[in-house]
Amino acid sequence: MSQSGTLTAKGSRSCPEARAAGTVPAPVSNCIFREHFLLLASLINKMRKIWKWFVGGAAAGFALLQLTNPSRTNPTMVAGRDLISSQQPPPEIAALLHAACYDCHSDETRWPWYSRIAPMSWLIANDVRGGREQVNFSDWPTDLPGRAAKRLERMSEEIDYKEMPPAKYTLMHPEARLTAAQRQALIDWADQSAAKLKAMVKDP
Ligand code: HEC
Numbered sequence: 001m002s003q004s005g006t007l008t009a010k011g012s013r014s015c016p017e018a019r020a021a022g023t024v025p026a027p028v029s030n031c032i033f034r035e036h037f038l039l040l041a042s043l044i045n046k047m048r049k050i051w052k053w054f055v056g057g058a059a060a061g062f063a064l065l066q067l068t069n070p071s072r073t074n075p076t077m078v079a080g081r082d083l084i085s086s087q088q089p090p091p092e093i094a095a096l097l098h099a100a101c102y103d104c105h106s107d108e109t110r111w112p113w114y115s116r117i118a119p120m121s122w123l124i125a126n127d128v129r130g131g132r133e134q135v136n137f138s139d140w141p142t143d144l145p146g147r148a149a150k151r152l153e154r155m156s157e158e159i160d161y162k163e164m165p166p167a168k169y170t171l172m173h174p175e176a177r178l179t180a181a182q183r184q185a186l187i188d189w190a191d192q193s194a195a196k197l198k199a200m201v202k203d204p
Contacts, residue, residue, distance in 0.1 A: 065118040070125040072111045075138075082106075083137035087148075093189045097137070100165045100176040101155075104131030107138035112172070127169070149197035156190035159183055 080086065083106075084094050103109050104127050115124040135155065141147040158164035160183070170177045178186070 069116060069118050069121045072109070072115060072121075072125065074109055074111075075107045077107050077138050081139055081142060083140040086140050086142040087193055089189055089193070093186060096178070096182055096186055099173075100170075100178060102137060103173075103176075104128050104165075104169070105135050105137050107132070107136065127166070145197040145200045149194040149201070152190040152194035152197070156187045156194070159186050159190070 084097065089097070109128050111124070114120045135151050141151070155164075159178070162183075165173075165176045165178070
């Protein structure tokens with residue numbers, strides 16, 4: 001087994017070789033420690049390389065994602081087609097609607113800085129598209145009181161059921177969090193406005 005026999009306790013050969021040679025390096029614990037240390041060092045080195053690739057890949061992927069950002073549109077508004085100018089709510093109601101609904105339900109969206117960054121940009125653009133599709137306060141049916149009344153009733157319901165404004169929105173927009181009293185004020189205003197519009201439909 002042992003070949004040259006020149007191996008000494010202080011020899012610079014690695015531990016496995018020393019063991020194979022039948023020499024017991026002194027002190028033994030020192031040798032084991034060195035063996036483990038080298039193993040650990042090479043492992044850390046490998047992990048570092050993997051980590052570098054990982055971070056590099058993630059950064060490149062993130063950069064590429066940014067090319068997919070949807071456009072942030074605010075279509076030009078038509079004068080007089082707005083809910084507030086047509087319905088003329090009291091100022092405190094108008095302020096609540098602006099704070100809690102207009103970002104998704106109008107063409108006056110205040111796009112936050114993070115709406116430029118994928119993947120948030122997709123979620124936000126999707127909410128704005130979905131919101132405008134359902135009810136667009138910038139495109140209020142000013143000449144159709146029956147339709148306007150229906151929208152107000154739906155608004156009242158959504159606020160009452162606490163479906164609107166969505167929780168994910170109020171999480172990021174504390175100014176849109178409605179107190180119970182604010183909710184009730186919005187509901188009362190929407191119900192009363194709907195009733196008035198309906199009366200207009202009945203006796204023109
Ligand atoms: C974060 C964006 C966002 C905000 C803020 C928001 N909405 Fe919505 N809203 C939506 C989306 C998206 C839809 C369509 C999908 C759905 O019904 O969840 C919608 C749907 C609606 C609907 C139609 C529901 C139906 O099914 O008939 C009404 C009415 C409505 N919202 C009222 C409001 C009112 C009132 C506020 C403010 C108090 C408000 N929304 C705030 C995104 C929003």
